[in-house]
Amino acid sequence: MRNMTEKVPSISEAEWEVMNVLWEKSPQTANDVITSLQGQKDWKAKTVRTLLDRLVQKGVAGVNKEQRVYTFYPLYSQDECQRAEAESFIKRIYGGTVKSMLVQFIEEDSLSEEEIEELKSILDEKPKKKK
Template sequence: MKKLPQISEAEYEVMKVIWEAAPVSTNEVTDKLVQSTDWSPKTIQTLLKRLVQKGAVSYRKESRVFVYTPLVKQTEYLEHENSHFLQRFYNGNFASMLTSYLDNDSFTEKELDELRELLKQREGGSR
C-alpha cells in the first residue's frame, strides 16, 4: 500500500467536500465549508494549499479558478485511519475495541441490529 499523507482534522473536513464533489473549485469548497464551519475563506484556502503540498489533492487552473481533485481515495484513507486507530488504541485487536464500545453503551439498538446483520452476512459467506 502506498504511503498516505497525514491529514489533520480540519484538512479532513476539506477532503470530505473534495471527495464528495470532485472535481471542485475553490469557490465551491469555500461555499460549502463556510456554511458548516466558522472558518474564513482565507483559512479554507490555506487548508487547500496544505493538502496540495501534502500530495492529497491536485489542482488545475481553469480560467481564473482553481479546480481540485483528490489524489487519495476516500476508502483507502479511511481504511488506513481505521487500521491506525485500531493498532494505536487496541493493539490491533478488533474484539477489544468492540468490547470497549459495548461496555460503554456506545451503540444504539438499531446499530446493534445492523451489526448483527453484518455478522450474519459474513457467516453466510456473502459480502
C-alpha cells in the first residue's frame, strides 16, 4: 500500500490518454490499450507501448509479467491524478492560491443562477479552516 502523502508522479497529456483507458478497465494488455486508442488517436502501436513503458517507469502504472501476455493496470486512481494535476496547475499559474483561480473563472465565465447556487451550497458545506 502506498503512503498517502506520496507525491503522484507528473504525467504528460499523451500519458493521460493511456491512463484514461486503464482507468476505464483494468488490467489490459498493450494490444487492448492500442485498440481502445485507435478510434481516438492516430498513434502507432509502438507509440502506445512507449507510453505504457514510461507510465510503468514513473510508477503510475503497474505491469503483471506473470502471464504469457503482460497486462497493465493503474497504481493511482483517476481522482488522485486529477488532484495532483490540479494542485500543480494552481501552483504554476495562480501562485498556489485557489481563491485567485476561482475569482478569475467566476468573473470571466457566465454562470447560470443554478450553477451559482450550487457553488454557494458547496462553500456553505465546506468545513472552515482553523487559523
